[in-house]
Amino acid sequence: xxxxxxxxxxxxxxxxxxxxxxxxxxxxxxxxxxxxxxxxxxxxxxxxxxxxxxxxxxxxxxxxxxxxxxxxxxxxxxxxxxxxxxxxxxxxxxxxxxxxxxxxxxxxxxxxxxxxxxxxxxxxxxxxxxxxxxxxxxxxxxxxxxxxxxxxxxxxxxxxxxxxxxxxxxxxxxxxxxxxxxxxxxxxxxxxxxxxxxxxxxxxxxxxxxxxxxxxxxxxxxxxxxxxxxxxxxxxxxxxxxxxxxxxxxxxxxxxxxxxxx
Amino acid sequence: xxxxxxxxxxxxxxxxxxxxxxxxxxxxxxxxxxxxxxxxxxxxxxxxxxxxxxxxxxxxxxxxxxxxxxxxxxxxxxxxxxxxxxxxxxxxxxxxxxxxxxxxxxxxxxxxxxxxxxxxxxxxxxxxxxxxxxxxxxxxxxxxxxxxxxxxxxxxxxxxxxxxxxxxxxxxxxxxxxxxxxxxxxxxxxxxxxxxxxxxxxxxxxxxxxxxxxxxxxxxxxxxxxxxxxxxxxxxxxxxxxxxxxxxxxxxxxxxxxxxxxxxxxxxxxxxxxxxxxxxxxxxxxxxxxxxxxxxxxxxxxxxxxxx
Numbered sequence: 145x146x147x148x149x150x151x152x153x154x155x156x157x158x159x160x161x162x163x164x165x166x167x168x169x170x171x172x173x174x175x176x177x178x179x180x181x182x183x184x185x186x187x188x189x190x191x192x193x194x195x196x197x198x199x200x201x202x203x204x205x206x207x208x209x210x211x212x213x214x215x216x217x218x219x220x221x222x223x224x225x226x227x228x229x230x231x232x233x234x235x236x237x238x239x240x241x242x243x244x245x246x247x248x249x250x251x252x253x254x255x256x257x258x259x260x261x262x263x264x265x266x267x268x269x270x271x272x273x274x275x276x277x278x279x280x281x282x283x284x285x286x287x288x289x290x291x292x293x294x295x296x297x298x299x300x301x302x303x304x305x306x307x308x309x310x311x312x313x314x315x316x317x318x319x320x321x322x323x324x325x326x327x328x329x330x331x332x333x334x335x336x337x338x339x340x341x342x343x344x345x346x347x348x349x350x351x352x353x354x355x356x357x358x359x360x361x362x363x364x365x366x367x368x369x370x371x372x373x374x375x376x377x378x379x380x381x382x383x384x385x386x387x388x389x390x391x392x393x394x395x396x397x398x399x400x401x402x403x404x405x406x
Numbered sequence: 407x408x409x410x411x412x413x414x415x416x417x418x419x420x421x422x423x424x425x426x427x428x429x430x431x432x433x434x435x436x437x438x439x440x441x442x443x444x445x446x447x448x449x450x451x452x453x454x455x456x457x458x459x460x461x462x463x464x465x466x467x468x469x470x471x472x473x474x475x476x477x478x479x480x481x482x483x484x485x486x487x488x489x490x491x492x493x494x495x496x497x498x499x500x501x502x503x504x505x506x507x508x509x510x511x512x513x514x515x516x517x518x519x520x521x522x523x524x525x526x527x528x529x530x531x532x533x534x535x536x537x538x539x540x541x542x543x544x545x546x547x548x549x550x551x552x553x554x555x556x557x558x559x560x561x562x563x564x565x566x567x568x569x570x571x572x573x574x575x576x577x578x579x580x581x582x583x584x585x586x587x588x589x590x591x592x593x594x595x596x597x598x599x600x601x602x603x604x605x606x607x608x609x610x611x612x613x614x615x616x617x618x619x620x621x622x623x624x625x626x627x628x629x630x631x632x633x634x635x636x637x638x639x640x641x642x643x644x645x646x647x648x649x650x651x652x653x654x655x656x657x658x659x660x661x662x663x664x665x666x667x668x669x670x671x672x673x674x675x676x677x678x679x680x681x682x683x684x685x686x687x688x689x690x691x692x693x694x695x696x697x698x699x700x701x702x703x704x705x706x707x708x709x710x711x712x713x714x
Contacts, residue, residue, distance in 0.1 A: 146513055148510050148511075148513040149510065149511050149513065151510050152507050152508070152509075152510030152511040153507075153511075155503070155506060155507050155510060156496060156499070156503075156507045159496075159498075159499040159500075159503045159507070160496065160498055160499060163498050163499055163537070164498055224496065224498070225496060227497075228494060228495070228496045228497040228498070228538075228539075229492065229493050229494045230493065230494060230495055230496045230497075232458070232460055232488070232490075232493045233488065233493050233495065233508070233553065234511070235459075235460055236458045236459065236460060236483060236486070236487070236488045237483065237508065237511040237512055238479075238480040238481075238483040238484045238511075238512065238513075239511055240480065393462070396460060396461055396462045397461075397462045398421070399421060399452065399455065399461045401460055401461065402451075402455040402458075402460045402461045
């Protein structure tokens, strides 16, 4: 592991983030718009339906943004270099895959943390949801599980992009949404039909969202949920890394990786 | 081989049933520029991609600095670099930022000082703060070359570095390449479709065709293999007299204009033919001998003719 090479990737991430309107829109603008829209919906729900439902909704969107931002950063980070015809230049430098992945993991986590803090301040001031009510320890554990899950999705999508090229690039920002209903981000799991509940409990964020909703009234850490989510996360992460390595090898074997840039 | 920077042995690559590389072998000695030429689909780019580790070979061995590339990939890549007209740097960020990123990727000591030195050498200081995609083609090429030198490589693989440049900028780029070959003792593997460039900067040329090395020699050595020259005589006088002489002396000639004859012959026969033609009674007013160029060799190979 070379600190210098990791610093190189992180610097590039910082420069691209600062200079790309697309990144600013996708990460910062949309996150704040989502919270504002869902915030107003929550005000409506509080007044007309139920305060609990309103809080679940707003809490869900705040935590969901951790998944979206981390996964986006991981998958789209490579696409910036594909679109610029710079990916070969990066990979003919002596950077290892581990260093490349770790850099994007760090970059995604920093972005998610910064934006999550900003969104939480917005939610507290405009929509009366104090995320600290969940408990700082709980928040830290939820953040860990949500980011690890996002790395797995991001790494797997990156592998698919490396193997099949930019024709499936829409997966980089679109595929993650399939997990929004499946992980019961905005509502209790029991709302889902039984067969979907079974699927939901194979996904770590489901445990996080369930635990976070409990934490609104009971800030005690739900270690069972945390540990189960963490173990499933490790399993998915190992599978994602294995899958990525397989896709990367196939891509290099087919000559696709060198041709990614057209 | 002791002084080889790169040794390639029996390199093979299949894409499905298509044999892209069929056991090619060559060496690149220290300080030499080797041209890799061939028609489209000959396997040049595949070779470069395999030598950079971004495409996997199906067989053969690559050694950089006497060590197996697969086993010592990171160490080897630290001393290699790459420049291509088809790969650019990150377009959204500035030239300075791009170069700083690559300086860190190659773990360069004192990266800012190193970049400043190269920037002065290539005279790009005035557009350091510009975004890469706002540069002209010539400026981009120069920045690409800076990137390719940022780690003080011992060998650079160049894939058509002057493609898409106008002749003036291409000439300046070649001068820079000649400079750093001379001053730094760099080894270079160079692909191009521009035969004049290859003749100008390459010490040796490897011709690939359908995944095989079909010829390998110096540019001069390769053109000598063709053997034939084209002798063009302008004359005053009776065309019939000259025609009769040439029928006897050399069957391969034509009259593209009334008082111009073009004769295909061996180089060593030129003085004899010119002397004989002048003895026929016609007045020779101009003599032009066109020797074969690397382009003629390329065309022979591309059209499937044999080169000795």
